[in-house]
Amino acid sequence: MIKEIKLKQFRNHESLHLKIQNKRIFIFGNNGLGKTSILEGIYFASLTKSHRTSEDKALIMAGKPYAKVDIITDEHHYQVVISDAGTKASIDKVQIPKMSEYINGYRVVMFSPEDLELIKGQPSDRRQFLDIEMSQIHKPYMLVLSKYKQILKQRNALLKNLTLNDDMTFFKIITDQLCIVADEMIEKRKSFIEKLNQAFKIRFKAFNDLDEVSVSYEPNVPSKSLKQVLNDKKEKDILTQTTSFGPHRDELKFEFNGQESKTYASQGQQRLMVISLKLALLDIYDSDQIETIILLDDVLSELDQDKQHKLLNHLPGKYQTFISGVETIEIKDIQQIHLTKEQ
Ligand SMILES: Nc1ncnc2c1ncn2[C@@H]1O[C@H](COP(=O)(O)OP(=O)(O)OP(=O)(O)O)[C@@H](O)[C@H]1O
Known part of the structure; x- marks a missing residue:
């Protein structure tokens, strides 16, 4: 205390x-x-x-x-x-x-008015939430995340100077490393969001038992398929000089009675959703000391x-x-x- x-x-x-x-x-x-x-x-x-x-x-x-x-x-x-x-x-x-x-x-669990961006804001707001909360619960996630960011940065830096005629050996090694770490990240995010969703529904019911809410994971690329996708999109990545697919483009979907909450839920309902989500985190944290x-x-x-x-x-x-x-x-x-x- x-x-x-x-x-x-x-x-x-x-x-x-x-x-x-x-x-x-x-x-x-x-x-x-x-x-x-x-x-x-x-x-x-x-x-x-x-x-x-x-x-x-x-x-x-x-x-x-x-x-x-x-x-x-x-x-x-x-x-x-x-x-x-x-x-x-x-x-x-x-x-x-x-x-x-x-x-x-x-550990802190915070609700602040800025958190409404979780529903109203951009996918990057939701990914940031995921990364902060998961890193708090699970240190191995923090390590995987920082490894992913580091390799992604390296791959993007390579892409800045790569042409289609260059030797791709090093680029391929980096891409393979990225895919291994990405798979680990996708699996961890998937199991975290499943747990969070269960707790979120229960917490929301305590405030409002008339409506149904849910949060679900929408990976940009399904687990184990990033290698194929990045290989198929290699030319696009070289042209745009950036990695166009991977967990850095994942999304979290919030639904209110089966509809997109951003456009469907009222201000007060959105607020209760975010508070419920924050309290749901506590139910997940609860298993440790x-x-x-x-x-x-x-x-x-x-x-x-x-x-x-x-x-x-x-x-x-x-x-x-x-x-x-x-x-x-x-x-x-x-x-x-x-x-x-x-x-
Ligand atoms: N670096 C800073 N140095 C001095 N004052 C600052 C600094 N950063 C913010 N402030 C001021 O601190 C004050 C306190 O802000 P804070 O948001 O904590 O207030 P609050 O009591 O929560 O207000 P509200 O009820 O409006 O939400 C504000 O007047 C703000 O302008």
Whole structure:
């Protein structure tokens, strides 16, 4: 359980120290006071990534040389420092040189309004979701993914200088390596999405038992057939100087009552789908022992009162949960933190 949060020169927080006493925490206050930034700090100290920017330096308070986040749980002290020298992370004051060995000391599951892009946005948004969540659950996936990206980059770099008359030996070796890793990735994605879909349907039913939702995997190329496809499309790849097929073009399909949810589900229904999806991740994470923290940013304001209550009542009680909102709420057993200008 998180016991203390310290933010220094992080976004608009010059110096903030919060002591946490409860498993449920509601942070409220007016717009722009830094509620999201607090959740972002918790997220960043888990993954060394922000959920809303890929520019770490955007997190440093304007005009300051560095930003620092300390998260103290009952077991460890996690610290990340962002500066011109990059991002450095430590656990219990011992610096961890490799980020892959730092991340996931505790795990975060976050809902933020930006997550609606999962339904409304581009295939790349959905692939990013898949990659982040799968890497959190399953370290071998993270390794396969980074290997795939590395070989893909190499293949694309080769394609930039290749003509149809060149010797293809090295290109073929790289393509074969890419296909081996791609097959592994496709299999892992397939089994993850099957599990996620089952949990997603159950979670959504808790909020809305009239409608049916589903998420399914649409691989760009089926498992074991990439080698054939890339061979058939070799000339196209050489002409366009890029790898046109493979898991980097996979898609995730969200359906609402059998229809495409992007165009068919209402705003509120889309929101509940994304929240259900996030909670479904918890059911998958549940099989291991890593402490999980739920972060729900500005989740209540978009839901009608009945759905707000259903959401709060169906949050799994065993995970520490941070919720942000504008107005105070009336529920029992929750630590309320009122952000004001003075903080
Ligand atoms: N690097 C930075 N330096 C200083 N201030 C920043 C920086 N990045 C963001 N801010 C400011 O921090 C403030 C807090 O933003 P944040 O999104 O955390 O607020 P919020 O309380 O969640 O707001 P809302 O209720 O509108 O969602 C904003 O006014 C923003 O302009």
